[in-house]
Amino acid sequence: MNVLELGRVEKTFGGLRAVGGVTLSVADKAIFGLIGPNGAGKTTLFNVITGVYRPDGGTVRFLGQDISGWAPARVAAAGIARTFQNIRVFRSMTVEENVMVAGHRIHRANLLDAVLRNGRWERDEQEFRRRATELLEIMNLRGVAREPAGSLPYGSQRRLEIARALMLSPRLLLLDEPAAGMNSQEAAELERQIRFLRDELGLTVVLVEHNMSVVMSVCERIHVVDHGETVCEGPPAEVKVHPRVLAAYLGEEVPEPAAEATP
Amino acid sequence: MRWLVRGAVAAAVLAGLLGLARVIEGGLMEYAQRVLLLAGINVILAVGLNLINGTTGQFSIGHAGFMAVGAYTCAWVGQHLAPGVAGAVGAGAIADAISLNAALVSGAVTAALAGVIVGVPSLRLKGDYLAIVTLGFGEIIRIVFNNWKALGGATGYSGEDPAGLPAWTTLFWVYAWVVVIITVVRNVTFSQTGRSLIAIREDEVAAEAMATPTTRLKVVAFVLSAAAAGVAGGLFAHLQAGIRPEDFRLEKSIDMIVMIIVGGLGSITGAVVGGVFMAVALELMRDLEEYRLVLYALLLILIMILRPEGLFGSRELSFGWLRRKARGGEPAS
């Protein structure tokens, strides 16, 4: 069964077509790459999937359910977590608190419990802390749990965003340029972590990434977009040598629309 | 066990307050007492407002309106409740305490309701648009009271008694409510709700992507702070002989903002310090008469230019923080 299905999704900003009819499916427990030149519409697609933007046309299906036009918080609660291209950690909060914020799915205590600080509230807090610690461990951030998130280097902030997203216990994780600003060693570590999330936690991962070595090594399928439209889709080995991909990336003119690499 | 300990702590605090209040009331000039009373009311206002303006980062400049709703409700309910209560338990301190607290609770509830009515439509807006809408609502509330003939209209409300509203607002009750409000706000702030409120302030888009029900939580924070303003209004009403719509002008809302900014937006400790500071500073400047407000405005501008983060920033004064400080360890933030 497919976790995510986009059907002819369109999004226009005041006459500018950012996404023009993209169709794609992401299989369960896949690591799926979404690539394309700057301005190709990748982040816009993420924003449409997560409800930040309402699509102007087409449908977004998650686990078979049509979620087009849902509000972001509802999409997140349904099981789609994400990170942001322009890092959006809660800067003044500690690393641990950042992760705990996303704990709405395991939240049992209500406001009155919190005011009374009763047993239910206490169990909640312990559970939040335990789970946050676990996730920080996975993302290699446990040592800085009590630091203000804004003081971390960029690479760590990107990993913190992943840990925070995991706190939602999602089925689907959308990573927007997770390797940006990382050196090759950090990037290699990130690859290992992404595989861990899929292999051990059973997540489906979709990532937008410009670092081709990361994309080619970690993704099983890659979908290429340019000017808001699908160029091709296939396994890394095929996409890598697709003439229109080379053209889109190297800026060459391609005389004829070459055969699509879709199976 | 925990509830037993808490009960004991609460009893000790109450007894301490009662004792302290007796000593102060016996030994202090009326003038100094009044400053202490006003300081306590300010602290309630500031700690409440800080929850929405500081912690949640949704700026209201219309909270004088909620204070007015609380003040009028409390004054009116108090007037109509007192004879019955006095009849039931006999006139005296106990009857007054019952009437006052029942009236305060009703003031908090109506202020909270007003908070829902104002907050639900307004909190879709952000930044200075939200600020302006709350200002507008605050003014509308004042205009309504200004024209409400049964509540005295522009001349204000002072009850049936020619001597005015009963002087129920004692040091003990003011500070008992200070303790209650601070405890509630602190417990909310240091919980999942509080973390989510801070997340909304820091980055609303990210907070939503983490499944935070942002709209609902903003309304919750707004309503809690309106309720606190209502309590403060009720205490204020029974400190004065009467209340007038002009007691709750825009300037009052600005006073509250100054309190939380002086202390440091987002810090409960800062709000407490700011509230006390305001009462004391205005009192100290009383002799300057008409220069007082000029100085006050000048001070506000200078604070914004020189130290906009206030005295405390968003830090909290806690026992843990003091211990770390004493050890010379890392600063809490």
Added chain:
Amino acid sequence: MSQLLQQIVNGLSLGSIYALIALGYTMVYGILKLINFAHSEVFMVGAYAGYFAATWLGIESMEAAGQAFPLYLAVGVLLVAMASSAALGMAIERLAYRPVRNAPRLTPLITAIGVSLLLQNLGLLVFGPNPRRYPPVLKEVTYELGGVVLTNVKVTIFVVTLLLMVGLQLLVHRTWTGKAMRAVSVNLDAAKLMGIDTNRTIAATFGIGSALAAAGGILFGLDQITINPLMGVLTGLKAFVAAVLGGIGNVPGAMLGGLLIGLSEQLVAGYVSPDYRDAITFLVLIAILIFRPEGLLGVVRQEKV
């Protein structure tokens, strides 16, 4: 019918004054995204500057002698008031707003509230709390047309406002300063990189907006007969509402918003209840911000994620 026409005449002249003040709000917001609360006090100071200029020119003795105040002196009074307010507006920008220009958005907002309070209280101190009768810079002549009372003052208010508006439009669209102002309002940093002296442009914006407010102050004095140091509080707030209604940052919008607010206020006072005259203005403000925050003539902007 004639009552309705009368309300419309009164509404249009009052609305013109709101429009003049609204321009200052709208221009400053367009450039700095700052609600310049002190603008209402700049308006008040403009009215007083006109008052003192006219008094100094001997308007009282002329009035006692039954002489009319000559037109060239009246224009002079207007110019003096506009110049004083412009200077005040630019001083406020330089001393209070520039130091906090890059601070988080609420810091300048609170600073502006502080400046507004400061000027109100200084006004009370310097000018005294009592209202003063505004000198008849323009001798009032009354005409009656089919039951509607029209005065030369009301006509003048409308004409002066119209002239200043046209002048402002020419300035914004035909001069280099105007072009710089528009550039800065689109993107301050980009304008700076293109070699525009942004500090000077911002100062010019404050100067022009403040001068217009001063003109509004004199017209207000003529229309309402008395002035006082707190006259700016409510009038300024309503002018700000007018700016928001028209679409903040939008110059023609300020004119439209001002006239609409003036009209609605007069009609509510005439047909609903004078007690709720001010409440209606705030209701309009709230409704606009909630349902159409871009105003009548504004454009929608979307946040980038």
